[in-house]
Amino acid sequence: xxxxxxxxxxxxxxxxxxxxxxxxxxxxxxxxxxxxxxxxxxxxxxxxxxxxxxxxxxxxxxxxxxxxxxxxxxxxxxxxxxxxxxxxxxxxxxxxxxxxxxxxxxxxxxxxxxxxxxxxxxxxxxxxxxxxxxxxxxxxxxxxxxxxxxxxxxxxxxxxxxxxxxxxxxxxxxxxxxxxxxxxxxxxxxxxxxxxxxxxxxxxxxxxxxxxxxxxxxxxxxxxxxxxxxxxxxxxxxxxxxxxxxxxxxxxxxxxxxxxxxxxxxxxxxxxxxxxxxxxxxxxxxxxxxxxxxxxxxxxxxxxxxxxxxxxxxxxxxxxxxxxxxxxxxxxxxxxxxxxxxxxxxxxxxxxxxxxxxxxxxxxxxxxxxxxxxxxxxxxxxxxxxxxxxxxxxxxxxxxxxxxxxxxxxxxxxxxxxxxxxxxxxxxxxxxxxxxxxx
Amino acid sequence: xxxxxxxxxxxxxxxxxxxxxxxxxxxxxxxxxxxxxxxxxxxxxxxxxxxxxxxxxxxxxxxxxxxxxxxxxxxxxxxxxxxxxxxxxxxxxxxxxxxxxxxxxxxxxxxxxxxxxxxxxxxxxxxxxxxxxxxxxxxxxxxxxxxxxxxxxxxxxxxxxxxxxxxxxxxxxxxxxxxxxxxxxxxxxxxxxxxxxxxxxxxxxxxxxxxxxxxxxxxxxxxxxxxxxxxxxxxxxxxxxxxxxxxxxxxxxxxxxxxxxxxxxxxxxxxxxxxxxxxxxxxxxxxxxxxxxxxxxxxxxxxxxxxxxxxxxxxxxxxxxxxxxxxxxxxxxxxxxxxxxxxxxxxxxxxxxxxxxxxxxxxxxxxxxxxxxxxxxxxxxxxxxxxxxxxxxxxxxxxxxxxxxxxxxxxxxxxxxxxxxxxxxxxxxxxxxxxxxxx
Numbered sequence: 001x002x003x004x005x006x007x008x009x010x011x012x013x014x015x016x017x018x019x020x021x022x023x024x025x026x027x028x029x030x031x032x033x034x035x036x037x038x039x040x041x042x043x044x045x046x047x048x049x050x051x052x053x054x055x056x057x058x059x060x061x062x063x064x065x066x067x068x069x070x071x072x073x074x075x076x077x078x079x080x081x082x083x084x085x086x087x088x089x090x091x092x093x094x095x096x097x098x099x100x101x102x103x104x105x106x107x108x109x110x111x112x113x114x115x116x117x118x119x120x121x122x123x124x125x126x127x128x129x130x131x132x133x134x135x136x137x138x139x140x141x142x143x144x145x146x147x148x149x150x151x152x153x154x155x156x157x158x159x160x161x162x163x164x165x166x167x168x169x170x171x172x173x174x175x176x177x178x179x180x181x182x183x184x185x186x187x188x189x190x191x192x193x194x195x196x197x198x199x200x201x202x203x204x205x206x207x208x209x210x211x212x213x214x215x216x217x218x219x220x221x222x223x224x225x226x227x228x229x230x231x232x233x234x235x236x237x238x239x240x241x242x243x244x245x246x247x248x249x250x251x252x253x254x255x256x257x258x259x260x261x262x263x264x265x266x267x268x269x270x271x272x273x274x275x276x277x278x279x280x281x282x283x284x285x286x287x288x289x290x291x292x293x294x295x296x297x298x299x300x301x302x303x304x305x306x307x308x309x310x311x312x313x314x315x316x317x318x319x320x321x322x323x324x325x326x327x328x329x330x331x332x333x334x335x336x337x338x339x340x341x342x343x344x345x346x347x348x349x350x351x352x353x354x355x356x357x358x359x360x361x362x363x364x365x366x367x368x369x370x371x372x373x374x375x376x377x378x379x380x381x382x383x384x385x386x387x388x389x390x391x392x393x394x395x396x397x398x399x400x401x402x403x404x405x406x407x408x409x410x411x412x413x414x415x416x417x418x419x420x421x422x423x424x425x426x427x428x429x430x431x432x433x434x435x436x437x438x439x
Numbered sequence: 440x441x442x443x444x445x446x447x448x449x450x451x452x453x454x455x456x457x458x459x460x461x462x463x464x465x466x467x468x469x470x471x472x473x474x475x476x477x478x479x480x481x482x483x484x485x486x487x488x489x490x491x492x493x494x495x496x497x498x499x500x501x502x503x504x505x506x507x508x509x510x511x512x513x514x515x516x517x518x519x520x521x522x523x524x525x526x527x528x529x530x531x532x533x534x535x536x537x538x539x540x541x542x543x544x545x546x547x548x549x550x551x552x553x554x555x556x557x558x559x560x561x562x563x564x565x566x567x568x569x570x571x572x573x574x575x576x577x578x579x580x581x582x583x584x585x586x587x588x589x590x591x592x593x594x595x596x597x598x599x600x601x602x603x604x605x606x607x608x609x610x611x612x613x614x615x616x617x618x619x620x621x622x623x624x625x626x627x628x629x630x631x632x633x634x635x636x637x638x639x640x641x642x643x644x645x646x647x648x649x650x651x652x653x654x655x656x657x658x659x660x661x662x663x664x665x666x667x668x669x670x671x672x673x674x675x676x677x678x679x680x681x682x683x684x685x686x687x688x689x690x691x692x693x694x695x696x697x698x699x700x701x702x703x704x705x706x707x708x709x710x711x712x713x714x715x716x717x718x719x720x721x722x723x724x725x726x727x728x729x730x731x732x733x734x735x736x737x738x739x740x741x742x743x744x745x746x747x748x749x750x751x752x753x754x755x756x757x758x759x760x761x762x763x764x765x766x767x768x769x770x771x772x773x774x775x776x777x778x779x780x781x782x783x784x785x786x787x788x789x790x791x792x793x794x795x796x797x798x799x800x801x802x803x804x805x806x807x808x809x810x811x812x813x814x815x816x817x818x819x820x821x822x823x824x825x826x827x828x829x830x831x832x833x834x835x836x837x838x839x840x841x842x843x844x845x846x847x848x849x850x851x852x853x854x855x856x857x858x859x860x861x862x863x864x865x866x867x868x869x870x871x872x873x874x875x876x877x878x
Binding site for chain 1: 457461465468469470471472473474565571577578579582583586587588589590591592657715718730731732733734735736737738739740741744746747749750751753754756757758761762764765766767768769770771772775776777780
């Protein structure tokens with residue numbers, strides 16, 4: 001071992017501090033597994049004086065400007081842990097790649113917006129752009145899709161990709177508590193942000209799904225085409241109704257290759273109790289996929305957190321560190337496919353997807369309501385698989401819960417619009433998609 | 440793309456034919472993901488005339504001798520799918536590495552016996568030795584341990600690694616059938632070999648565990664130190680008793696780093712109903728591990744079969760193919776650690792392991808039996824957590840089933856030896872370890 005791989009680290013929040021912890025405690029292990037010493041030599045963060053888990057920052061050269069750090073001759077690898085889709089993260093990653101430096105990032109927002117461009121830049125420069133930590137924390141889904149299962153035509157991939165949402169849904173189900181109540185607790189515990197929109201609105205899941213989709217199907221990153229629906233409208237009653245019908249509600253990111261184009265969607269989903277995905281509780285994440293040769297594969301682990309994310313960053317750094325011993329600038333194309341082969345697949349419009357649906361109506365307790373609802377559904381070719389009337393509410397309004405057979409999304413939306421115009425309906429109807437066919 | 444990566448393929452059984460299928464159907468995908476064409480150019484098998492899934496073998500140069508193929512100038516990568524721990528597989532892999540050729544193999548027996556020596560040879564030659572397909576079929580556990588989670592100190596790893604055993608145990612539980620009955624069916628269906636000893640005796644699991652252990656803990660491969668016990672003594676009564684107590688019986692491979700050394704063991708195990716590992720049914724495999732930074736991770740998928748195994752082989756081949764575009768002979772150390780750092784950890788003797796135990800005694804239906812049994816257990820510091828007497832048997836013999844608190848294996852063995860000498864005991868006592876503490 002004669003050379004040290006020199007890291008420039010931008011961002012000293014939770015993950016950055018976790019990476020310093022890992023490097024401090026595991027230097028021998030890292031050297032044994034790469035044949036090279038790996039060391040942070042320069043850092044950049046917003047506040048030079050804040051305590052960072054007791055680490056002595058004076059050991060590292062300080063940069064005020066992440067772009068200057070990224071392009072510095074003093075580093076071999078730029079580790080971007082600042083976050084944010086825009087500058088300075090964007091400018092810094094671009095500067096690093098243009099300077100011919102390998103980049104490791106945990107920044108899903110940045111890559112969801114600029115991943116294709118950065119993949120091209122990295123390829124042109126002949127350097128690695130690794131981002132395992134950007135998707136599902138410590139779960140090795142990026143490397144699995146990019147390398148291990150690269151010989152497969154992936155048919156579908158879906159997962160629980162946001163720990164905050166899964167924590168909230170799990171708590172609601174386990175403790176019979178309302179969404180707002182559990183959200184407030186999650187915020188107090190630090191599992192949810194003060195402004196939780198990004199998580200509970202499904203946007204974080206969509207960023208991760210955009211990357212998973214590109215890796216799975218060999219396409220450019222296409223965040224704009226993802227249908228996004230969050231969990232803020234899921235009620236405790238929905239969760240109880242689902243349980244009575246044998247389902248659990250999860251926020252899923254789903255991508256499916258169909259004959260009509262690629263489906264990419266993020267939404268709350270009823271999944272069968274007892275299925276692997278239904279059993280993923282709390283802050284854990286899981287990704288399940290189906291490849292034409294490998295069949296079904298599931299990966300499960302911690303989707304966030306200081307240590308799990310630092311583990312993923314370090315795995316990416318070590319892949320680059322092994323090049324020192326090999327004497328080679330080897331890298332896997334950032335998005336799995338060589339950039340010149342990245343496809344743009346047709347997008348299947350959300351209106352055209354076919355699913356089973358859970359429908360919840362609130363109606364006045366008058367005779368004939370169900371007949372009118374069923375009549376409208378029938379006219380839109382939506383047939384009912386089962387029906388429950390879970391509980392009577394105060395003031396004469398009653399909930400009606402229906403499970404449909406396979407129906408087209410556009411038909412369901414049209415039927416609901418028409419049903420909501422009925423004088424007997426006392427509150428807006430809602431629907432939740434059911435995934436009983438994901439393999 | 441100007442260069443073709445030339446594969447020499449030795450062994451045209453199920454997996455070899457699956458690889459030809461994959462190459463035939465996915466050549467565009469492989470080129471897009473590696474930047475290089477990948478093609479089999481030469482083959483070697485036992486019988487030149489047998490039909491191999493309709494593939495036209497005349498397209499490939501034929502070798503009668505796998506060693507000659509391995510060292511041939513006509514190939515870049517030697518793909519060893521012959522199987523067997525000895526020659527010719529051993530000689531062929533050695534010849535390939537010595538000739539400076541990358542090797543991809545699915546041969547767990549070969550690597551369990553000679554993995555450390557081959558890892559050294561590959562490192563000295565500066566070539567890759569990849570073996571994803573040797574462990575848990577299509578599940579990317581080798582790459583996950585070797586690369587993705589390389590920054591972790593792994594604390595434990597355990598898994599269901601043999602589909603034949605898991606199929607038999609699942610069928611026994613689901614259909615209430617005897618071991619021998621289900622085994623005969625599995626043999627008829629091709630899930631079990633005519634001589635099933637290798638699978639049901641736990642030896643196949645041990646081979647895989649030996650490789651997982653080396654990867655997880657940075658050690659030389661140490662098959663000799665693995666305690667191996669198969670499933671042939673598991674009765675339907677054991678499965679029913681376990682179910683009544685809230686457990687499922689699985690054949691696990693388990694490796695745990697303890698203060699007293701490394702535990703490496705293969706044995707039937709009671710795992711709690713509802714745990715992820717208990718839900719792995721049929722021919723599926725799963726590996727669960729705990730890394731100090733990443734926390735718990737589980738991988739699940741098909742552990743065997745033509746297509747899933749071909750997927751794993753292809754992933755390994757594609758990792759090497761990417762070197763063509765990079766212009767680099769990059770590789771990960773075969774066993775995760777650079778050979779000069781591979782450790783030999785002290786082995787924790789099986790007698791010293793501490794576990795909960797399921798104990799089954801067959802006793803004559805006379806007063807005082809339970810008191811005598813409990814007395815002996817107490818003298819060996821084994822305390823009873825619960826007891827059931829599941830059913831009366833013919834002839835006055837009754838089964839007694841006990842669940843213990845934590846006890847030392849040596850004490851359990853000594854107590855059982857003593858108990859079996861009691862005149863009131865009508866059949867040999869048996870114990871099965873319980874894993875309720877694996878994370």
